[in-house]
Amino acid sequence: MFISECLSVNEENHLTIGGLDTVSLAEEYGTPLYVFDENQIRKNCRLYTESMKNFYGDNGLILYASKAFCTMAMCKLIDSEGMGLDVVSGGELYTAHKAGFPMERIYFHGNNKSKAELELALSFGVGRIVVDNFDELHLLNELCDKAEKKAAVLFRIKPGIDAHTHDFIMTGQIDSKFGVALETGEAMELLREANTLSNIEVVGLHCHIGSQIFDLPPFCEAAQVMMNFIADIKKELGLTIQELNLGGGFGIQYTENDDPVSYDKYMEAVSRTVKETAKKRNIELPRILMEPGRSIVGSAGITLYNVGFVKEIPGIRNYLSVDGGMADNPRYMLYDAEYTFLLANRATEEKNKTYTVAGKSCESGDLLGENVPLPEAHTGDTLAVLATGAYNYSMASNYNRLPRPAAIMVKDGKSHMIIKRETYEDIIKNDICE
Ligand SMILES: *Cc1c(COP(=O)(O)O)cnc(C)c1O
Numbered sequence: 001m002f003i004s005e006c007l008s009v010n011e012e013n014h015l016t017i018g019g020l021d022t023v024s025l026a027e028e029y030g031t032p033l034y035v036f037d038e039n040q041i042r043k044n045c046r047l048y049t050e051s052m053k054n055f056y057g058d059n060g061l062i063l064y065a066s067k068a069f070c071t072m073a074m075c076k077l078i079d080s081e082g083m084g085l086d087v088v089s090g091g092e093l094y095t096a097h098k099a100g101f102p103m104e105r106i107y108f109h110g111n112n113k114s115k116a117e118l119e120l121a122l123s124f125g126v127g128r129i130v131v132d133n134f135d136e137l138h139l140l141n142e143l144c145d146k147a148e149k150k151a152a153v154l155f156r157i158k159p160g161i162d163a164h165t166h167d168f169i170m171t172g173q174i175d176s177k178f179g180v181a182l183e184t185g186e187a188m189e190l191l192r193e194a195n196t197l198s199n200i201e202v203v204g205l206h207c208h209i210g211s212q213i214f215d216l217p218p219f220c221e222a223a224q225v226m227m228n229f230i231a232d233i234k235k236e237l238g239l240t241i242q243e244l245n246l247g248g249g250f251g252i253q254y255t256e257n258d259d260p261v262s263y264d265k266y267m268e269a270v271s272r273t274v275k276e277t278a279k280k281r282n283i284e285l286p287r288i289l290m291e292p293g294r295s296i297v298g299s300a301g302i303t304l305y306n307v308g309f310v311k312e313i314p315g316i317r318n319y320l321s322v323d324g325g326m327a328d329n330p331r332y333m334l335y336d337a338e339y340t341f342l343l344a345n346r347a348t349e350e351k352n353k354t355y356t357v358a359g360k361s362c363e364s365g366d367l368l369g370e371n372v373p374l375p376e377a378h379t380g381d382t383l384a385v386l387a388t389g390a391y392n393y394s395m396a397s398n399y400n401r402l403p404r405p406a407a408i409m410v411k412d413g414k415s416h417m418i419i420k421r422e423t424y425e426d427i428i429k430n431d432i433c434e
Contacts, residue, residue, distance in 0.1 A: 003253045003340055003386055004299040006037035015302075015344040015384050018410035022304055022344040025408065025415060026382045031306040032324035034393050034407035036069075036418070038077070040300035041389075045081040048292060051263045055271040056288055063107055065248045065293030066092050068390035069301070073409065073418035075099035084127075086248075086291045090117040097124055107154070107245065107291070109206075111178050115139060122147045130154045130206050130245070132179055137194055144199030153194065154204040154245055156180070157187050159225040161209050161218050178208070182229060191233055202239060204286065205230065208247025211294065216261055216269050222246065223273040231281035245289040246270065252298040254387050255338050263295075294390040301389020303329060303405075304344060307381040308360070317370075318355045320377050325359010326366040327402045329385070329392045333365050341372045344382040349375040357383070361400045393419070401427050 002008070008016045015022045018037040026033055045062070052060040063084035066075070070087075075096045078085055084105035087093045096106060104127040110117070111132045118140055121129060131137050131153045144151050156179030180186040194200050209222050223246055230241040251260050271288075278285050305322035312318045331337035341357060343349065351373035359366040368385060377383070396404050403422035408415050 006040040009347040013347050015347040019413050020410050023382050026304045029406055031304050032328050032405040033304045036301045036409050038409050038411040044296045047263045051267040055267045060288040063291040064296050065291045068293030069297045069394050070095055072099035075101045090120050118143050122149050128152050128154055130156050132156045141197045141199050150199050150201050152201045152203045154206045157205050157207050159207045159222045161222050204243025206245035211249045212251045213249045214251040220269050220273045223270050224277050227277035231283045244286040248292040250292055250295040252295050255340050298387050298390035303385045303388040305383045307377050307383050310377055319358050320355040321358045322383055325361050327399045328396045328405050330395050332368050340386040342384050344384040346375055
Protein backbone atom coordinates (compact mmCIF):
# COMPACT_ATOMS: atom_id res chain seq x y z
CA MET A 1 0.00 0.00 0.00
CA PHE A 2 2.83 2.44 0.85
CA ILE A 3 5.92 2.08 -1.37
CA SER A 4 7.96 0.37 1.43
CA GLU A 5 7.05 -3.00 2.93
CA CYS A 6 7.84 -1.86 6.47
CA LEU A 7 5.01 0.69 6.37
CA SER A 8 1.38 0.05 7.18
CA VAL A 9 -1.57 1.65 8.91
CA ASN A 10 -3.20 0.81 12.28
CA GLU A 11 -6.78 0.94 13.59
CA GLU A 12 -6.40 4.61 14.49
CA ASN A 13 -5.54 5.28 10.85
CA HIS A 14 -1.99 6.20 11.83
CA LEU A 15 0.98 5.32 9.66
CA THR A 16 3.12 2.58 11.21
CA ILE A 17 6.73 1.61 10.56
CA GLY A 18 7.91 -1.82 11.66
CA GLY A 19 4.56 -2.08 13.45
CA LEU A 20 5.09 1.07 15.56
CA ASP A 21 2.74 4.06 15.49
CA THR A 22 4.58 6.97 13.85
CA VAL A 23 2.42 9.58 15.60
CA SER A 24 3.49 8.16 18.98
CA LEU A 25 7.12 8.06 17.84
CA ALA A 26 6.93 11.73 16.83
CA GLU A 27 5.51 12.56 20.29
CA GLU A 28 8.09 10.50 22.12
CA TYR A 29 11.22 11.64 20.26
CA GLY A 30 10.14 15.00 18.85
CA THR A 31 10.28 16.19 15.23
CA PRO A 32 11.81 16.32 12.70
CA LEU A 33 12.68 12.68 13.21
CA TYR A 34 14.37 10.15 10.95
CA VAL A 35 12.95 6.69 11.54
CA PHE A 36 14.57 3.50 10.19
CA ASP A 37 13.23 -0.04 10.17
CA GLU A 38 16.07 -2.43 10.98
CA ASN A 39 14.37 -5.50 9.56
CA GLN A 40 13.88 -3.71 6.25
CA ILE A 41 17.55 -2.73 6.06
CA ARG A 42 18.61 -6.29 6.84
CA LYS A 43 16.17 -7.62 4.28
CA ASN A 44 17.62 -5.32 1.63
CA CYS A 45 21.14 -6.48 2.57
CA ARG A 46 20.16 -10.13 2.27
CA LEU A 47 18.45 -9.67 -1.07
CA TYR A 48 21.82 -8.55 -2.36
CA THR A 49 24.06 -11.05 -0.59
CA GLU A 50 21.82 -14.01 -1.48
CA SER A 51 21.46 -12.86 -5.04
CA MET A 52 25.23 -12.57 -5.37
CA LYS A 53 25.59 -16.10 -4.02
CA ASN A 54 22.93 -17.51 -6.33
CA PHE A 55 24.25 -15.99 -9.51
CA TYR A 56 27.98 -15.65 -8.91
CA GLY A 57 28.77 -18.12 -6.13
CA ASP A 58 31.15 -17.34 -3.28
CA ASN A 59 33.56 -15.23 -5.30
CA GLY A 60 31.74 -11.97 -4.60
CA LEU A 61 31.10 -9.42 -1.88
CA ILE A 62 28.44 -6.77 -1.39
CA LEU A 63 29.74 -3.50 0.03
CA TYR A 64 27.45 -0.91 1.53
CA ALA A 65 28.17 2.56 0.16
CA SER A 66 28.16 4.25 3.53
CA LYS A 67 27.73 7.78 2.22
CA ALA A 68 23.99 7.04 1.85
CA PHE A 69 23.65 6.91 5.65
CA CYS A 70 26.80 6.66 7.72
CA THR A 71 26.60 6.22 11.47
CA MET A 72 28.28 3.86 13.90
CA ALA A 73 25.07 1.86 14.37
CA MET A 74 24.79 1.41 10.62
CA CYS A 75 28.42 0.26 10.34
CA LYS A 76 27.77 -2.33 13.08
CA LEU A 77 24.65 -3.55 11.30
CA ILE A 78 26.50 -3.93 7.98
CA ASP A 79 29.30 -5.82 9.71
CA SER A 80 26.80 -8.19 11.28
CA GLU A 81 25.48 -8.94 7.77
CA GLY A 82 29.01 -9.96 6.73
CA MET A 83 29.19 -7.21 4.12
CA GLY A 84 31.98 -4.82 3.21
CA LEU A 85 31.93 -1.04 3.44
CA ASP A 86 32.67 1.70 0.95
CA VAL A 87 33.92 4.97 2.46
CA VAL A 88 34.90 8.17 0.64
CA SER A 89 36.36 10.34 3.36
CA GLY A 90 38.36 10.34 6.56
CA GLY A 91 35.15 11.03 8.45
CA GLU A 92 33.36 7.99 7.10
CA LEU A 93 36.47 5.89 7.66
CA TYR A 94 36.80 7.13 11.23
CA THR A 95 33.12 6.34 11.90
CA ALA A 96 33.62 2.76 10.69
CA HIS A 97 36.83 2.39 12.68
CA LYS A 98 35.18 3.63 15.89
CA ALA A 99 32.30 1.22 15.30
CA GLY A 100 34.81 -1.64 15.19
CA PHE A 101 34.21 -2.41 11.54
CA PRO A 102 36.82 -4.88 10.20
CA MET A 103 39.25 -2.70 8.27
CA GLU A 104 40.10 -5.41 5.74
CA ARG A 105 36.54 -5.20 4.39
CA ILE A 106 36.80 -1.45 3.73
CA TYR A 107 37.16 0.09 0.28
CA PHE A 108 38.37 3.67 0.38
CA HIS A 109 37.12 5.73 -2.58
CA GLY A 110 37.34 9.40 -3.48
CA ASN A 111 38.64 11.63 -6.26
CA ASN A 112 40.61 13.89 -3.95
CA LYS A 113 41.74 12.02 -0.88
CA SER A 114 44.09 14.13 1.18
CA LYS A 115 47.51 13.07 2.36
CA ALA A 116 46.15 12.90 5.91
CA GLU A 117 43.25 10.70 4.78
CA LEU A 118 45.56 8.30 2.97
CA GLU A 119 47.85 8.16 6.01
CA LEU A 120 44.87 7.42 8.22
CA ALA A 121 43.78 4.63 5.86
CA LEU A 122 47.28 3.10 5.90
CA SER A 123 47.53 3.30 9.67
CA PHE A 124 44.11 1.64 10.07
CA GLY A 125 45.10 -1.07 7.59
CA VAL A 126 42.20 -0.45 5.22
CA GLY A 127 41.64 -3.40 2.87
CA ARG A 128 41.59 -1.61 -0.46
CA ILE A 129 42.33 1.89 -1.65
CA VAL A 130 40.61 2.87 -4.87
CA VAL A 131 43.11 5.10 -6.65
CA ASP A 132 41.60 7.85 -8.79
CA ASN A 133 44.52 9.34 -10.72
CA PHE A 134 48.31 9.48 -11.34
CA ASP A 135 49.07 12.03 -8.63
CA GLU A 136 47.24 10.00 -6.04
CA LEU A 137 49.06 6.86 -7.15
CA HIS A 138 52.45 8.47 -6.59
CA LEU A 139 51.45 10.08 -3.31
CA LEU A 140 50.18 6.74 -2.05
CA ASN A 141 53.38 4.99 -3.13
CA GLU A 142 55.46 7.55 -1.21
CA LEU A 143 53.29 7.35 1.90
CA CYS A 144 53.56 3.55 1.81
CA ASP A 145 57.32 3.90 1.66
CA LYS A 146 57.30 6.03 4.80
CA ALA A 147 54.89 3.74 6.60
CA GLU A 148 56.74 0.64 5.38
CA LYS A 149 53.51 -0.79 4.06
CA LYS A 150 52.13 -2.02 0.78
CA ALA A 151 48.78 -0.83 -0.47
CA ALA A 152 46.33 -3.15 -2.24
CA VAL A 153 44.65 -0.95 -4.79
CA LEU A 154 41.80 -0.77 -7.26
CA PHE A 155 41.62 1.87 -9.97
CA ARG A 156 38.65 4.08 -10.68
CA ILE A 157 37.85 3.73 -14.38
CA LYS A 158 35.44 5.75 -16.51
CA PRO A 159 33.99 3.06 -18.72
CA GLY A 160 32.49 5.63 -21.08
CA ILE A 161 28.90 4.99 -20.15
CA ASP A 162 26.58 7.77 -19.12
CA ALA A 163 23.66 6.26 -17.28
CA HIS A 164 22.29 9.58 -16.09
CA THR A 165 20.49 10.09 -19.34
CA HIS A 166 17.71 7.69 -20.12
CA ASP A 167 19.31 6.24 -23.23
CA PHE A 168 22.87 5.70 -22.22
CA ILE A 169 25.52 7.30 -24.35
CA MET A 170 28.92 5.73 -24.81
CA THR A 171 31.03 8.88 -24.60
CA GLY A 172 29.44 11.23 -22.12
CA GLN A 173 31.34 10.04 -19.11
CA ILE A 174 34.72 11.29 -20.23
CA ASP A 175 33.71 14.59 -18.67
CA SER A 176 33.72 13.39 -15.08
CA LYS A 177 35.86 14.32 -12.11
CA PHE A 178 36.05 10.66 -11.11
CA GLY A 179 38.76 8.33 -12.35
CA VAL A 180 40.64 7.86 -15.59
CA ALA A 181 39.19 7.27 -19.04
CA LEU A 182 39.45 4.06 -21.01
CA GLU A 183 39.09 5.39 -24.52
CA THR A 184 41.95 7.89 -24.27
CA GLY A 185 44.39 5.20 -23.11
CA GLU A 186 44.83 7.03 -19.80
CA ALA A 187 43.53 4.06 -17.79
CA MET A 188 46.01 1.63 -19.37
CA GLU A 189 48.85 4.09 -18.70
CA LEU A 190 47.85 4.38 -15.05
CA LEU A 191 47.95 0.59 -14.68
CA ARG A 192 51.27 0.36 -16.50
CA GLU A 193 52.71 2.94 -14.12
CA ALA A 194 51.24 1.29 -11.02
CA ASN A 195 52.77 -2.00 -12.03
CA THR A 196 56.24 -0.46 -11.76
CA LEU A 197 55.78 0.91 -8.22
CA SER A 198 57.16 -1.25 -5.45
CA ASN A 199 54.62 -0.41 -2.76
CA ILE A 200 51.54 -0.76 -4.92
CA GLU A 201 49.80 -4.08 -5.31
CA VAL A 202 47.47 -3.89 -8.30
CA VAL A 203 44.39 -5.87 -7.29
CA GLY A 204 41.45 -4.60 -9.24
CA LEU A 205 39.34 -2.16 -11.14
CA HIS A 206 36.34 -0.13 -10.14
CA CYS A 207 33.60 1.73 -11.97
CA HIS A 208 30.39 3.42 -10.89
CA ILE A 209 28.15 4.70 -13.62
CA GLY A 210 25.63 6.81 -11.74
CA SER A 211 22.78 6.66 -9.28
CA GLN A 212 19.03 6.00 -9.14
CA ILE A 213 19.30 3.97 -12.36
CA PHE A 214 16.38 1.76 -13.38
CA ASP A 215 17.67 0.22 -16.63
CA LEU A 216 19.70 -2.97 -16.80
CA PRO A 217 21.57 -2.34 -20.08
CA PRO A 218 23.94 0.36 -18.76
CA PHE A 219 25.07 -1.96 -15.94
CA CYS A 220 25.66 -4.87 -18.34
CA GLU A 221 27.41 -2.61 -20.79
CA ALA A 222 29.73 -1.36 -18.03
CA ALA A 223 30.47 -4.93 -16.90
CA GLN A 224 31.33 -5.91 -20.45
CA VAL A 225 33.56 -2.90 -21.04
CA MET A 226 35.41 -3.54 -17.78
CA MET A 227 35.87 -7.26 -18.49
CA ASN A 228 37.27 -6.45 -21.91
CA PHE A 229 39.65 -4.01 -20.27
CA ILE A 230 40.77 -6.74 -17.84
CA ALA A 231 41.54 -8.94 -20.84
CA ASP A 232 43.43 -6.08 -22.54
CA ILE A 233 45.49 -5.51 -19.38
CA LYS A 234 46.39 -9.19 -19.27
CA LYS A 235 47.47 -9.06 -22.90
CA GLU A 236 49.37 -5.81 -22.75
CA LEU A 237 50.89 -5.87 -19.27
CA GLY A 238 50.71 -9.55 -18.36
CA LEU A 239 48.82 -8.52 -15.23
CA THR A 240 45.95 -10.54 -13.77
CA ILE A 241 43.17 -8.37 -12.38
CA GLN A 242 41.61 -10.23 -9.46
CA GLU A 243 38.80 -7.92 -8.45
CA LEU A 244 36.13 -6.07 -10.37
CA ASN A 245 34.05 -3.59 -8.41
CA LEU A 246 31.00 -2.61 -10.42
CA GLY A 247 29.78 0.15 -8.11
CA GLY A 248 26.25 0.93 -7.02
CA GLY A 249 23.46 3.02 -8.41
CA PHE A 250 20.35 0.85 -8.33
CA GLY A 251 17.17 2.86 -8.34
CA ILE A 252 14.52 2.66 -5.62
CA GLN A 253 10.86 3.55 -5.48
CA TYR A 254 10.26 7.09 -4.27
CA THR A 255 6.82 7.47 -5.83
CA GLU A 256 4.37 5.21 -7.61
CA ASN A 257 5.93 6.26 -10.91
CA ASP A 258 9.23 4.53 -10.10
CA ASP A 259 9.54 0.93 -11.18
CA PRO A 260 12.79 -0.64 -9.94
CA VAL A 261 14.21 -3.87 -11.37
CA SER A 262 14.61 -6.75 -8.90
CA TYR A 263 18.18 -7.33 -7.64
CA ASP A 264 17.95 -10.89 -8.91
CA LYS A 265 17.31 -9.72 -12.46
CA TYR A 266 20.15 -7.29 -12.19
CA MET A 267 22.59 -9.78 -10.66
CA GLU A 268 21.63 -12.48 -13.13
CA ALA A 269 22.20 -10.18 -16.11
CA VAL A 270 25.50 -8.78 -14.84
CA SER A 271 26.84 -12.21 -13.80
CA ARG A 272 25.98 -13.58 -17.21
CA THR A 273 27.75 -10.69 -18.94
CA VAL A 274 30.86 -11.16 -16.78
CA LYS A 275 30.97 -14.93 -17.37
CA GLU A 276 30.33 -14.66 -21.10
CA THR A 277 33.00 -12.01 -21.58
CA ALA A 278 35.50 -14.00 -19.50
CA LYS A 279 34.91 -17.03 -21.70
CA LYS A 280 35.12 -15.08 -24.93
CA ARG A 281 38.35 -13.35 -23.93
CA ASN A 282 39.77 -16.41 -22.20
CA ILE A 283 40.43 -14.84 -18.81
CA GLU A 284 39.75 -16.03 -15.27
CA LEU A 285 36.61 -14.90 -13.48
CA PRO A 286 37.42 -12.00 -11.16
CA ARG A 287 36.01 -11.58 -7.68
CA ILE A 288 32.98 -9.32 -8.14
CA LEU A 289 32.06 -6.48 -5.80
CA MET A 290 28.98 -4.34 -5.84
CA GLU A 291 28.35 -1.35 -3.66
CA PRO A 292 24.72 -0.33 -3.28
CA GLY A 293 23.96 2.58 -0.96
CA ARG A 294 20.53 4.03 -1.64
CA SER A 295 18.89 0.64 -2.22
CA ILE A 296 20.10 -0.67 1.17
CA VAL A 297 18.71 2.13 3.34
CA GLY A 298 16.46 4.34 1.21
CA SER A 299 13.22 2.39 1.50
CA ALA A 300 13.85 1.61 5.19
CA GLY A 301 13.69 5.22 6.35
CA ILE A 302 11.04 7.90 6.68
CA THR A 303 11.07 11.42 8.07
CA LEU A 304 8.38 12.72 10.41
CA TYR A 305 7.64 16.44 10.68
CA ASN A 306 5.20 18.54 12.60
CA VAL A 307 2.97 20.64 10.39
CA GLY A 308 3.23 24.33 11.33
CA PHE A 309 1.39 27.06 9.49
CA VAL A 310 -0.71 26.41 6.44
CA LYS A 311 -0.99 29.34 4.06
CA GLU A 312 -3.53 29.33 1.24
CA ILE A 313 -2.86 31.85 -1.52
CA PRO A 314 -6.06 31.83 -3.61
CA GLY A 315 -5.45 31.00 -7.25
CA ILE A 316 -1.71 30.55 -6.63
CA ARG A 317 -0.85 27.71 -4.26
CA ASN A 318 -1.22 26.34 -0.74
CA TYR A 319 1.88 26.34 1.41
CA LEU A 320 2.23 23.78 4.17
CA SER A 321 5.26 24.51 6.35
CA VAL A 322 7.05 21.90 8.41
CA ASP A 323 9.56 22.13 11.25
CA GLY A 324 12.50 21.02 9.06
CA GLY A 325 13.17 21.23 5.33
CA MET A 326 16.30 21.71 3.21
CA ALA A 327 18.53 21.43 6.29
CA ASP A 328 17.48 17.81 6.90
CA ASN A 329 16.58 16.92 3.29
CA PRO A 330 18.20 19.03 0.55
CA ARG A 331 17.31 16.60 -2.24
CA TYR A 332 14.34 18.45 -3.68
CA MET A 333 16.37 21.62 -3.75
CA LEU A 334 19.36 19.86 -5.30
CA TYR A 335 17.76 17.55 -7.83
CA ASP A 336 13.99 18.17 -7.83
CA ALA A 337 13.85 14.76 -6.17
CA GLU A 338 10.29 13.51 -5.78
CA TYR A 339 8.86 11.91 -2.68
CA THR A 340 5.65 10.38 -1.43
CA PHE A 341 4.02 12.38 1.38
CA LEU A 342 1.20 11.55 3.73
CA LEU A 343 -0.36 12.77 6.94
CA ALA A 344 0.77 10.15 9.43
CA ASN A 345 -2.16 10.85 11.77
CA ARG A 346 -4.76 10.43 8.99
CA ALA A 347 -2.88 7.96 6.82
CA THR A 348 -5.58 6.78 4.44
CA GLU A 349 -7.75 9.89 4.27
CA GLU A 350 -8.53 10.97 0.74
CA LYS A 351 -5.90 13.30 -0.71
CA ASN A 352 -8.17 15.99 -2.07
CA LYS A 353 -5.93 19.04 -1.73
CA THR A 354 -2.62 20.04 -3.27
CA TYR A 355 0.23 21.59 -1.29
CA THR A 356 3.67 23.00 -1.68
CA VAL A 357 5.54 21.53 1.27
CA ALA A 358 7.96 24.17 2.57
CA GLY A 359 10.67 24.08 5.19
CA LYS A 360 11.48 26.68 7.82
CA SER A 361 14.75 28.01 6.40
CA CYS A 362 15.18 31.48 4.95
CA GLU A 363 15.26 30.44 1.30
CA SER A 364 12.30 30.49 -1.07
CA GLY A 365 13.73 27.33 -2.60
CA ASP A 366 13.55 25.54 0.73
CA LEU A 367 10.88 23.08 -0.38
CA LEU A 368 10.40 19.34 0.06
CA GLY A 369 7.89 19.02 -2.76
CA GLU A 370 5.40 20.81 -4.98
CA ASN A 371 1.97 19.74 -6.23
CA VAL A 372 1.84 17.31 -3.32
CA PRO A 373 -1.56 15.65 -2.92
CA LEU A 374 -2.67 15.47 0.73
CA PRO A 375 -5.86 15.61 2.78
CA GLU A 376 -6.70 19.09 4.12
CA ALA A 377 -3.82 19.73 6.51
CA HIS A 378 -3.90 21.56 9.85
CA THR A 379 -1.32 22.86 12.27
CA GLY A 380 -0.28 19.99 14.51
CA ASP A 381 -0.68 17.22 11.93
CA THR A 382 2.26 14.86 11.51
CA LEU A 383 3.66 14.82 7.99
CA ALA A 384 5.54 11.72 6.86
CA VAL A 385 7.93 11.76 3.91
CA LEU A 386 8.64 8.24 2.69
CA ALA A 387 11.85 6.60 1.46
CA THR A 388 14.15 9.19 3.04
CA GLY A 389 16.61 6.64 4.44
CA ALA A 390 19.37 7.50 1.96
CA TYR A 391 21.06 10.85 1.35
CA ASN A 392 18.97 12.74 3.89
CA TYR A 393 20.74 12.60 7.25
CA SER A 394 24.04 12.23 5.43
CA MET A 395 23.40 15.45 3.50
CA ALA A 396 21.91 17.39 6.40
CA SER A 397 23.31 20.75 7.45
CA ASN A 398 22.92 23.27 10.25
CA TYR A 399 21.73 26.02 7.94
CA ASN A 400 19.99 28.74 9.95
CA ARG A 401 21.60 27.04 12.93
CA LEU A 402 18.92 24.38 12.96
CA PRO A 403 19.96 21.45 15.14
CA ARG A 404 20.13 18.21 13.13
CA PRO A 405 17.25 15.83 13.89
CA ALA A 406 17.51 12.60 15.87
CA ALA A 407 17.42 9.23 14.12
CA ILE A 408 15.82 6.18 15.63
CA MET A 409 15.83 2.51 14.72
CA VAL A 410 12.70 0.43 15.00
CA LYS A 411 12.85 -3.31 15.40
CA ASP A 412 10.33 -5.96 16.43
CA GLY A 413 7.94 -3.52 18.07
CA LYS A 414 10.64 -1.50 19.88
CA SER A 415 12.51 1.69 19.09
CA HIS A 416 15.87 3.09 20.13
CA MET A 417 17.86 6.15 19.28
CA ILE A 418 20.87 5.77 16.97
CA ILE A 419 21.65 9.48 16.57
CA LYS A 420 20.85 12.03 19.26
CA ARG A 421 19.05 15.21 18.36
CA GLU A 422 21.49 18.10 18.29
CA THR A 423 21.07 20.76 20.93
CA TYR A 424 21.71 24.50 20.79
CA GLU A 425 24.86 23.77 22.80
CA ASP A 426 26.01 21.45 20.00
CA ILE A 427 25.36 24.28 17.56
CA ILE A 428 27.74 26.67 19.33
CA LYS A 429 30.30 24.13 20.53
CA ASN A 430 32.95 25.06 17.97
CA ASP A 431 32.39 28.78 18.11
CA ILE A 432 35.27 30.79 19.50
CA CYS A 433 34.41 34.05 21.15
CA GLU A 434 36.88 35.94 23.26
C1 LIG B 1 27.56 6.87 -4.44
C2 LIG B 1 28.36 5.70 -4.75
C3 LIG B 1 27.84 4.42 -4.59
C4 LIG B 1 26.42 4.16 -4.16
O1 LIG B 1 25.47 4.66 -5.04
P1 LIG B 1 23.92 4.38 -4.77
O2 LIG B 1 23.26 5.07 -5.88
O3 LIG B 1 23.58 4.96 -3.45
O4 LIG B 1 23.73 2.90 -4.80
C5 LIG B 1 28.67 3.35 -4.84
N1 LIG B 1 29.94 3.54 -5.25
C6 LIG B 1 30.48 4.74 -5.41
C7 LIG B 1 31.88 4.88 -5.81
C8 LIG B 1 29.71 5.87 -5.17
O5 LIG B 1 30.24 7.07 -5.35
